[in-house]
Amino acid sequence: MNLIFLGPPGAGKGTIAAKAVEILGIPHISTGLIFREAMNAGSTLGLKVKAIVESGALVDDATTIELVKERLAKSDAAKGFILDGFPRTLAQAEALGQFSKIDKAVNFDLPDSKVLMRLGGRRVCRKCGHNFHIMYDKPKVDGVCDHCGGEVYTRDDDSSKVITNRLLVYREQTAPLIGFYREKGLLADVDASPAVDEVVENFKKSVGL
Ligand code: AP5
Numbered sequence: 691m692n693l694i695f696l697g698p699p700g701a702g703k704g705t706i707a708a709k710a711v712e713i714l715g716i717p718h719i720s721t722g723l724i725f726r727e728a729m730n731a732g733s734t735l736g737l738k739v740k741a742i743v744e745s746g747a748l749v750d751d752a753t754t755i756e757l758v759k760e761r762l763a764k765s766d767a768a769k770g771f772i773l774d775g776f777p778r779t780l781a782q783a784e785a786l787g788q789f790s791k792i793d794k795a796v797n798f799d800l801p802d803s804k805v806l807m808r809l810g811g812r813r814v815c816r817k818c819g820h821n822f823h824i825m826y827d828k829p830k831v832d833g834v835c836d837h838c839g840g841e842v843y844t845r846d847d848d849s850s851k852v853i854t855n856r857l858l859v860y861r862e863q864t865a866p867l868i869g870f871y872r873e874k875g876l877l878a879d880v881d882a883s884p885a886v887d888e889v890v891e892n893f894k895k896s897v898g899l
Contacts, residue, residue, distance in 0.1 A: 691716065691897065692791060695774045696867055697798030699856045700809040701882045702889060705821050706798065707774045709890045713899070716770035719761055721754060721778075723819045726845075730816060744846045746855035748778055748863060755785045762790055778864045783871075794897050795871035798882035798889070802857060809853050815840040827886075 691714060695703040707718040725743050728736035735757075739749045748754075758776050761767065777783040786792070800808075811824040817840025822829050829835060833842050847856065871877040878896035882889055 691770045692793045693770070693772045693897065694777070694786075694792055694795040694871070695772060695798065696795055696864070696871070697882060698800055698802070698805050698860050698865075699853065700805040700812070701798040701800040702808070702886070703774045703798055704819075705886060706882075706889055706893055707772045708820070709886070710772055710893065713890075713894065714770065714772075716772060717766050718772045718774060719758070719767070719776070720774040720819075721749075721758065721776040722774075724757060724761070725749065726819070744852070746847055746852040746859060748859060751779055751781045751785070754778075755782055758782075758786070759789050777867060780866060780870060783867055792871075792876060794878050795867070795876050796878050796880055796893060796896055797868055797871075798880050800882040804883060805857065806850075806853060809848050810850070812845065812848055813842045814845055816843050817841070 693710075695707060697703050704718075704720060704723070707720070711718045722743075725736070725739050729740050729743065730736070735753075738753070742749050754776065758773070762771065773786075777786050808823065811826070813822040813824060813829070814820070815822075815835035815838060818835060818838040820835055820837050821827070822842055829842050834840075835842050846852075868877060880889065880892045880896050884892070
């Protein structure tokens with residue numbers, strides 16, 4: 691199954707994708723995670739995108755499309771994939787349609803008030819990327835990842851000023867993709883407000899599981 695996860699920042703796309711990987715046995719491909727790993731490694735890509743990602747703006751389409759095209763060409767994506775955070779512009783969606791077939795675009799819907807609460811309390815493992823939350827899902831040992839022992843930190847783009855910008859960018863550039871995929875008959879809406887287990891069940895129904 692080839693899936694796209696849409697939805698505002700903090701809707702839970704990464705969290706549900708981690709659960710969906712266990713259910714479906716297909717890779718989770720997050721462009722945000724790829725950029726953060728590159729930034730942590732100080733690679734050429736990381737240095738190029740650092741200021742953009744930290745401001746909440748979008749990395750240019752050409753760089754992002756090429757990166758996803760290369761990732762989808764890897765053998766593990768042949769059996770299916772979850773694209774989380776891509777496409778984010780109409781140009782990216784059109785490009786994706788040229789090199790891949792999509793079965794469903796799952797739209798995780800969450801009001802802005804909940805976005806602020808989720809992102810304000812999010813903590814992330816620097817090593818494996820696992821998401822935690824200071825209220826809903828704390829690591830067992832403060833600052834240490836339960837899964838790999840990595841350092842749990844606050845993302846640079848989770849400050850309130852940058853969250854506001856990310857929401858603006860989402861409304862202007864990414865939300866139009868909901869209509870794009872609805873018109874193609876590929877959209878499945880999922881209410882992302884309930885607790886994680888319930889959202890997972892809503893997701894499973896939305897893709898016919
Ligand atoms: P990216 O990493 O994709 O950020 P995002 O889309 O803003 O999404 P988030 O990762 O913030 O949120 P999420 O929906 O995954 O929520 P999560 O599961 O973490 O992108 C970062 C940046 O990279 C972009 O701003 C841009 O600069 C660049 N970029 C990436 N892709 C790009 C592209 N295609 N083109 C150009 N630039 C690109 O959950 C949030 C919190 O809530 C967590 O703490 C979690 O524990 C908690 N939580 C989740 N679900 C629940 C629940 N049901 N109940 C309670 N708590 C929950």
